[in-house]
Amino acid sequence: MTSPFLRRRRLATELRTLREEKGIKAEDLSQQILRSRMTVSKLENGRCRPDVADVVKILEILGVTGDKWQELFNLTCQAAERGWWDKYGDAMGPRQRMYADLESAAESICGYNQFGVPGILQTPDFSLALVELDKADGPLTYRPDRMLEARQRRRQAAFGPGGPTYELILDEFVVRRLAVPPGVMSEQLVHLVQAATAEPRLSIHVLPVNARVEGGFLARSTFAIYTFTDPRDPPVAIADTMHTDIVHTTAREVARYVELYRRLREASLSPVSSLTLLEEAANELSELAGS
CATH class of the missing domain: 1.10.260.40 (lambda repressor-like DNA-binding domains)
Known part of the structure; x- marks a missing residue:
């Protein structure tokens, strides 16, 4: 649509x-x-x-x-049309509704995740662990059960027939420092490996903590770049900040994110090496959880 x-x-x-x-x-x-x-x-x-x-x-x-x-x-x-996401209202959160809207028309998505795993690729247990962290900032503005249901719908739409290609750069910082239970993180990393192995339209690159990103400043936030099937719709870049998402639509602004993404990708591991790192980290966390 x-x-x-x-x-x-x-x-x-x-x-x-x-x-x-x-x-x-x-x-x-x-x-x-x-x-x-x-x-x-x-x-x-x-x-x-x-x-x-x-x-x-x-x-x-x-x-x-x-x-x-x-x-x-x-x-x-x-x-004026309404998408499937509108029936959830605020229960799934306004950010996720916007992502679902853009994904419905996207041809490709390239994202850099600095502090978390993209919602569309999260396991239910991982999402619920993040909900517990979210509660530290105050009352929730969404319903966790509806949020999980909506993410399932997003996965079905994005990875179903006609969905976009999706390339993810995941900062190793997330794997090493995000304070979710080790067992939950281990299962999440295994899920990423399995998803990237099974889905040809999904590729994952890990940016190592010791990588040097040449050519300019480091990324200051998580961001994603969307291109669309309709040639009349120019690319869009969305920067994820603590309280809101900033949508960039001008050619100059989007070009800066495209260039930043290119530099981050060059500093990242190959897909094969990235999945190996994620698998090894999952094993380490699984052993930690067992101990």
């Missing part, structure tokens, strides 16, 4: 550009469609699901007709 998130951003750019070309202020437009200035702002920044009737009124005010009207009407309908 198409990604409603991407369609909202494309629609936002189109509407803002058309309004500015007509010399109409956002405040004046909001008064003409009998909506608040904030509503127009959210629509022109892709931060809300569009109301089709509102957009039709805006197109009329801006004098859009013919093929352009039909193109933007179709885009509005796609932007």
